[in-house]
Amino acid sequence: MTLKQYSWKDGPDLIQQHSVAKHRILEAYLAAYFRTLVSSPNQDVLRLTLVDGFAGGGLYVHNDTREPVKGSPFIFLEATREAEFHINKDRRKPVQLQVDYFFCEADRHAQMHLDKVLREAGYADRIGNGIYIEHSRFQDKADAIIGFIKKKSPKNGRSIFALDQYGYKEVPTHLLRKIFDALPSAEVILTFGVDSFMNFASDGDQVRGLLDGLGIPDIFRGRSVEEIKASDRDWRLFLQSTLYRRLVENCGARHFTPFFIRNRGGHGDYWLIHMSQHHRARDVMTEVHWANSNYFIHYGGAGLDMFQMVGYDPSHDAAYLGQSLLGFEFDDVARRTSIAALTEHIPRRVYADDSGISFGELFATTCNSSPASARIYRESIGKLLDEKAVEIIGVDGTKRRSSAQIMDSDQILSPPQRTLFMTG
Numbered sequence: 001m002t003l004k005q006y007s008w009k010d011g012p013d014l015i016q017q018h019s020v021a022k023h024r025i026l027e028a029y030l031a032a033y034f035r036t037l038v039s040s041p042n043q044d045v046l047r048l049t050l051v052d053g054f055a056g057g058g059l060y061v062h063n064d065t066r067e068p069v070k071g072s073p074f075i076f077l078e079a080t081r082e083a084e085f086h087i088n089k090d091r092r093k094p095v096q097l098q099v100d101y102f103f104c105e106a107d108r109h110a111q112m113h114l115d116k117v118l119r120e121a122g123y124a125d126r127i128g129n130g131i132y133i134e135h136s137r138f139q140d141k142a143d144a145i146i147g148f149i150k151k152k153s154p155k156n157g158r159s160i161f162a163l164d165q166y167g168y169k170e171v172p173t174h175l176l177r178k179i180f181d182a183l184p185s186a187e188v189i190l191t192f193g194v195d196s197f198m199n200f201a202s203d204g205d206q207v208r209g210l211l212d213g214l215g216i217p218d219i220f221r222g223r224s225v226e227e228i229k230a231s232d233r234d235w236r237l238f239l240q241s242t243l244y245r246r247l248v249e250n251c252g253a254r255h256f257t258p259f260f261i262r263n264r265g266g267h268g269d270y271w272l273i274h275m276s277q278h279h280r281a282r283d284v285m286t287e288v289h290w291a292n293s294n295y296f297i298h299y300g301g302a303g304l305d306m307f308q309m310v311g312y313d314p315s316h317d318a319a320y321l322g323q324s325l326l327g328f329e330f331d332d333v334a335r336r337t338s339i340a341a342l343t344e345h346i347p348r349r350v351y352a353d354d355s356g357i358s359f360g361e362l363f364a365t366t367c368n369s370s371p372a373s374a375r376i377y378r379e380s381i382g383k384l385l386d387e388k389a390v391e392i393i394g395v396d397g398t399k400r401r402s403s404a405q406i407m408d409s410d411q412i413l414s415p416p417q418r419t420l421f422m423t424g
């Protein structure tokens with residue numbers, strides 16, 4: 001199905017609830033991002049650049065309620081204003097947020113509409129002076145924006161790129177790699193229309209050209225889509241998991257969230273992939289997903305091997321997890337399932353090495369393939385501690401009695417005497 005595209009030719013266009021869901025996630029993430037970044041009482045300035053690569057026209061009308069709905073550029077601007085207020089309300093020394101915004105929009109009508117509504121909302125003075133509205137394709141402006149950020153924040157290139165494309169073709173992996181290579185603290189929130197891609201893939205021949213363009217060639221290891229469909233009962237799952245893995249591998253980010261949004265109205269599921277270079281950034285987004293359980297589901301099991309789809313036995317998974325393979329929702333059931341799965345998987349990692357593994361390493365090296373947040377890891381380790389299946393030792397040699405305060409540097413070890421049950 002081809003998605004209807006917005007038009008701002010005659011004022012704000014209609015927006016569906018499933019697109020508003022994306023806005024809620026962006027809002028929640030930005031609030032959590034600011035909270036996490038400005039935690040030191042001595043900090044007096046935060047330099048950040050927010051890039052909306054596919055900005056749209058700024059304003060919509062809700063399809064059901066007919067209420068006005070603000071688009072992503074407003075979400076960025078208002079998130080900063082709110083963060084500035086919350087961060088500074090109890091501080092003696094205020095933190096100054098030095099935020100620049102780039103809004104790229106390829107469509108002339110949309111770009112003009114965005115310019116108009118921002119001016120009407122009181123941002124006229126800042127347009128061209130901290131707020132840059134570009135009538136351009138994001139791909140064509142990316143180098144200049146990266147250059148700007150490098151100059152502004154030479155050490156870390158702190159920035160967030162929201163790349164909310166229609167479909168799946170506009171953001172090739174080499175463009176993402178360029179961002180991560182140049183800007184170590186950059187984060188990307190990428191929309192990828194996985195259902196549209198799957199419909200296109202069902203068509204067969206043109207897929208290879210498209211994948212080459214996206215920078216993910218050879219994903220099917222010489223097999224045609226027709227062959228895969230004929231040989232694999234779960235061909236959709238196979239294609240999606242292979243595509244997903246290659247996409248994130250090739251984009252050069254160390255951490256990513258494997259979650260997607262289901263459009264309950266049947267408009268096509270899409271992935272909202274958060275990519276970053278630090279596991280803490282990844283954890284902030286994971287917490288946002290758990291807090292917005294209505295919108296997220298994802299494939300696979302709840303343990304550490306969620307995306308090991310090739311050679312994966314769905315019937316085993318379904319039986320083990322007591323739920324359908326595609327049914328993972330970020331709810332209480334999922335939380336319990338995740339804890340159960342982690343309490344089974346974590347000991348395997350811990351027992352594999354006599355010196356155990358630090359909490360930081362365990363989390364950083366496994367979180368990409370698990371839907372669990374650091375909080376859920378802690379809870380699972382707490383259970384293992386209660387069951388005496390592991391012990392936790394701090395760097396100063398102190399034995400921890402609870403996992404609530406577990407530090408990244410704490411070592412998780414196999415207990416001196418493992419029970420029979422555990423060694424089996």
Ligand SMILES: C[S@@+](CC[C@H](N)C(=O)[O-])C[C@H]1O[C@@H](n2cnc3c(N)ncnc32)[C@H](O)[C@@H]1O
Nearest residue numbers: 053054055056071072105106107110137138164
């Ligand atoms: C999904 S809409 C964006 C919605 C917007 N992010 C929001 O949440 O309000 C995608 C927008 O990208 C624009 N667009 C399409 N291709 C583009 C490109 N290569 N670079 C920049 N904008 C593009 C379209 O005109 C459309 O306005």
